[in-house]
Amino acid sequence: MSTDPFVLEVNGQSHEVADAHPGESLLRVLRERLGLPGSKNACEEGECGSCTVLVDGQTVCSCLVLASTAAGRKITTIEGISGDDGLSHVQEAFVDAGAVQCGFCTPGLIVSIGSLLESDPDPSDLAVREAISGNLCRCTGYGRVLEAVHLAATRRGGST
Amino acid sequence: MLNGRQHVGVSVTIATSLEDACAALTAEPGSLVLAGGTDLMVEVNRGSRRIGNVVALNRIPELAGWHLIGDELRLGAGVTFAEICDPEIAALVPALAQAARTVGSPQIRNAATIGGNIATASPAGDSIPVLAALDAVLELRSAEASREVPVTEFITGVKATCLMPGELIEAVRVPVLDGPQEFCKVGPRNAMVISVASLALLVDRSARRIRVGLGSVAPTPLRATQAEDHVSGHLDWDNGVPPRLEVVREFAELVASSASPIDDHRGSAAYRRHAVRILAQRSLTRVLNRVSPS
CATH class of the missing domain: 1.10.150.120 ([2Fe-2S]-binding domain)
Structure with missing residues (x-):
């Protein structure tokens, strides 16, 4: 069982997510499907903050965001923090x-x-x-x- | 684009209007209602909640924002705790803003909503004692009807509410009172804490009443009405002369005896009763220091 495909905009790039499980968190999608393992997975209950990303410019725990509901939002991960000119x-x-x-x-x-x-x-x-x-x-x-x-x-x- | 997706029994509806959300809930009455996700996704990640159809509420304009209507503040159910920390709201309902600031962490406050906090109906919900003390009224809405229910009647037990299938919380209305307010919460840290005991104390000068709401010391939101009656009758409302220490102690004792706490992994019943006694005494002293004769 999976959810229908949806598109996530991460660090300025669009990614189609074709086969996420129902209930799959944004963190899992970032790490396991989009090849962006910079956001870390530890507690999965919003306690540790190691999965913190920006959604529309606001910090959230990506483990607590249902991935499909982040479609249409601007997501920035640690991979998108440093620019072409090097570290922030x-x-x-x-x-x-x-x-x-x-x-x-x-x-x-x-x-x-x-x-x-x-x-x-x-x-x-x-x-x-x-x-x-x-x-x-x-x-x-x-x-x-x-x-x-x-x-x-x-x-x-x-x-x- | 994403509305009404149906797939092998699982659909995620990102509602973009209240009407949308109500229609989706009517079509699939068992759907999980997802607001900020900070409670629900914990259960999903843990595997203790099987996820079926979902109706996501976080893009419904009618649920966002707040307005002052006369001497009442109307908060959309989708207003986040980060928004409630805003100085403008803090000026209107200080205790609610204080409580909001104790919710989780910045990441949690950016996502978690007041409607979600109420619908989750945890005895430890941080906004609940304040809303109880304010006699907050909830506006509920379904495809067919709308109704209003006081928060103290809405929450019927531990994580239990009178919300009917297909029904949503649309907004919360609270009065803007004349007088200082305090919210106190006991826990091991200042952040990321599920309260062990909490208390909201509000001065209502025009009604010459002290209002007290308690959290984490009973299955449902609790008002310490006996304690309220006692202290309200003993205050010098005209001249602002502080009450005798005895009155403060009696008040704290009545607050403690109104609690019906349990022993659990966060604290013992005896500790919780002791904690609300201290919180009552402390918050009354704090607000009285700020009450000047009108």
């Missing part, structure tokens, strides 16, 4: 601040923080903590993640 400010700051250990939570954090900086270019620590409250990291203790956010904010501010 947030990605570069993560590298420079050493905010990555095992790396599993990193794609979700990058998407969440990118979204935060769009609406709040110079966030307070409290704002950062709230913005990443749905992204679990079990390695870094978040200290270097916070450093990376402020580094990215500074560089972003400097580049505009």
Whole structure:
């Protein structure tokens, strides 16, 4: 049993999804059918944030989006965050601040923080903590993640 | 393009109008109604909910947005918790915005809707104690009819409602009250927490009434009416002189005794009763510090 074909627009490209199971999440479709494994699959209940993507510019847990209902929306995954000119400010700051250990939570954090900086270019620590409250990291203790956010904010501010 | 897709017994209807959604629900009365997906998809992913026909509501303009009508706020059922955190809504119903901010995480608040929170009817639903304290009225709609039901009557048990087959929540109406409000929630973290106990306390100056709604301490939304009566009668509404400590304690005791909590993996019944006692005392003290004589 499958759902009828639908088209997803991911990172500016249209993909036809022909044979998704009923109930298949956007995360599964991205990873298993569209060859975009950057969004990670851990809890499948919206708790860990490692599957965070942008749908119409808003962060959501892709594991909680019924894939067929995302047709017609603009989906951005971690693969669409870095441009042709290289890493995003947030990605570069993560590298420079050493905010990555095992790396599993990193794609979700990058998407969440990118979204935060769009609406709040110079966030307070409290704002950062709230913005990443749905992204679990079990390695870094978040200290270097916070450093990376402020580094990215500074560089972003400097580049505009 | 995607409307009314039928396929070996499974169709996903992305409704683009309320009429569409009602028609789809009438045609397939057993359909799963999908709003933000943050509760439903957890069950689907876990395999505890078999997915059949789905009617998705998140593209229905009539369910989006909110309006002030007189001294009532009307929220479309599709309004998300991120939207309820908006300062404009927070100015009208502060406790509802406070509760919205405690829902999940930014990712969850971007998807989860107030209509979904009500229809899921979890005893721990974060908006529920506030809506109960506000005497919120739900506008329900089906292909044939529409009706209005108070939220406290709508939720009939743990995850049980009086919603009939083919019926949807269209909107929620709450009064804009004159007076400060508080929402408090107990849990292990400030985010991603299913409440262990929660409490909404609202001052209604024009009715000279304190309103109290409790969450996670009973199977259904609960008003602490005895406690409300007691404290409302003991407040100095004209001069704003703070009540004696005794009155605050008696109030908290009555709130605690109105709860009927259970023991579960999130907390014991005794802890929950203790927690609402403290929340009652704390929130009353906080709002009274902000009530100036009118």
